[in-house]
Amino acid sequence: EDQVTQSPEALRLQEGESSSLNCSYTVSGLRGLFWYRQDPGKGPEFLFTLYSAGEEKEKERLKATLTKKESFLHITAPKPEDSATYLCAVLNQAGTALIFGKGTTLSVSS
Amino acid sequence: EAGVVQSPRYKIIEKKQPVAFWCNPISGHNTLYWYRQNLGQGPELLIRYENEEAVDDSQLPKDRFSAERLKGVDSTLKIQPAELGDSAVYLCASSLSGDTYNEQFFGPGTRLTVL
Numbered sequence: 117e118d119q120v121t122q123s124p125e126a127l128r129l130q131e132g133e134s135s136s137l138n139c140s141y142t143v144s145g146l147r148g149l150f151w152y153r154q155d156p157g158k159g160p161e162f163l164f165t166l167y168s169a170g171e172e173k174e175k176e177r178l179k180a181t182l183t184k185k186e187s188f189l190h191i192t193a194p195k196p197e198d199s200a201t202y203l204c205a206v207l208n209q210a211g212t213a214l215i216f217g218k219g220t221t222l223s224v225s226s
Numbered sequence: 227e228a229g230v231v232q233s234p235r236y237k238i239i240e241k242k243q244p245v246a247f248w249c250n251p252i253s254g255h256n257t258l259y260w261y262r263q264n265l266g267q268g269p270e271l272l273i274r275y276e277n278e279e280a281v282d283d284s285q286l287p288k289d290r291f292s293a294e295r296l297k298g299v300d301s302t303l304k305i306q307p308a309e310l311g312d313s314a315v316y317l318c319a320s321s322l323s324g325d326t327y328n329e330q331f332f333g334p335g336t337r338l339t340v341l
Binding site: 120157158159160161162175203212213214216217218219 | 230254257266267269270271274281282285317329330331332333334335
């Protein structure tokens, strides 16, 4: 069964304190892994797509990496405005739907 | 560029009542998705349209849910009758085509509360 598990469920950081969010997945033949950011009361906002192990993508303080079994979202020197829920998703085996994890809620305090 | 528009933003109804949600995707986007997001969970796909055709509705509870996308643009999702367990945020998303899931653009969602 295609599945996505994110950890931790919640993460509290001080401003400037770097950390990583984990997304582990089980799907045969990964077709794509996606990271989204969701602010309260809003829809998810696309961040990155990764397709193959070893791939990395960066955007401002965020860097996403991919292995054969998991992906990491590294946050370097976070700021309070980085506070949000970060969702990970993979395309299902049939390539017809995104399977989302439950998300990691990040809180960054100044 | 205008984003995905959804209305209403909030809806409170009694159980067994009908309810409808409306979505206007980004202009030129052929693929439209309806998701349901329960509290503390990630979105779950209900139905996907390619233009006017529903190409994936396997997760849509067809006994009470229905959807349409007339003229391949706006879409409406309906629940009749609503049950307590239908309380959730209903998200609409669109993308240029279904060939790639890159950059699905999501609307703000409709928060449904069933009493």
